[in-house]
Amino acid sequence: MTSTAQHADLDDLFADDAIRDPYAFFGRLRETDPVHWNARHQLWIITRHADVLTIVRDHAAFSSAVIQSDRRPPYPPVDDNGVALLDEVRRFRGAQLVEQDPPRHTNMRRLLHQYFTAQAIEAWRPFIRSAVAELLDELRPGTTFDVMTALAAPLPVRVIAHLMDVPPTDRAKLREYADKLLYINRGEPNRFATLVEGIRGMLDYAAPLADARVSEPGTDFISVLAKGEHLGIMDRYELLVNCALLLFAGHETTVNLIGNGILAFIRNPDEWEKLRANPELARRATEECLRFDPPVTSTQRIAAADIAIGDRTIRKGERLRWIIAAANRDPEVFPEPDQFHADRHPNPHISLGAGIHFCLGAALARVEGQELFRALAERVSAFRLETPEPEYQPSIQFRSLRELRVTIEGPLE
């Protein structure tokens, strides 16, 4: 195969290979061309751990305001209806915290951060533990179930709904909108139609919640956002968008931490035994699940200046995707990078980002993972995989199993 042909293959970010096994797909790039110009989608692909960290930590050179600054059409192209919806999509995405640069980012982040510190989240641990216990009580040994719908989705949805003080009866609706928002980084030409249904659904859903908190603030997270409006840090539209972002980011990613993590344990029964023998390993195991099969496989930046990375020069205005799935398997940083070791330590994965945009919900996601993996290890001796080759949603950003059918072997302890 010529090098051009090889690059043609490796430039199709939505190819079946890339979705099924991003580790092999982007691993090839990391070994052969770690700062790679993707001609098909007109962007740089960054795959080495060290380069990713350099970029993510240098927020002055690599702006997060991708949607606001980038006037190029979406990739891959959208249909005519999608083109008509583009401004609405841009406005929504452009108002999110994750799309801001300093000083706007600094003010918004300061407001929200207090609610999500590791210390503040520890106070929620008992609630999360009881939510896990309730879910596990519903499992029945010997029956086949879908991990995604029985465990992976209900836990984070229950937790974020509780934190945001939204009624339990609304959980299914939240899940439906979140599923539609997932279309953001898919490849179908008609993807914006579903995405915009999710955007409008989330915004309409958040509007009365925000109204109520503005007039009568409580201690929940939406009230923190409402305070931001009161202080002039954000306007009402931004309040609603960030409420929607939190409802979405606050559970969609954790769903995949749980689904991908359980799959990793099923495929590595010795590691499950290790955790069962010592449930105290749940913290390290959660980090390894995050590293090994990360819920977010890549995200983006746009260059704010000309800057060299390795032997390539990235020009102002060019887009980049940094590939967590490749950096987390970089052999320069991780011994036996393709092996899943539940007790791996140290584990400097970048699944939660780095620098000023480091995941706001990191502590929350970690506590949910730790509590779930620990409780499962205490009660379940083994899972049998009923779908030998599970399939993934065709997204270049989220590593999201369509379903994961398993049977619990042996009695529940």
Ligand code: HEM
């Ligand atoms: C395992 C679960 C999670 C993963 C893998 C994850 C991953 C990430 C990553 C990689 C970033 C950095 C994005 C960038 O730099 O462009 C990020 C940012 C963010 N995450 Fe998470 N996340 C998770 C859970 C959560 C939860 C539970 C919440 C909310 C409760 C949340 C809210 C956010 C927010 C608001 C940002 C933007 C922060 C900023 O721009 O300052 N995430 N997340």
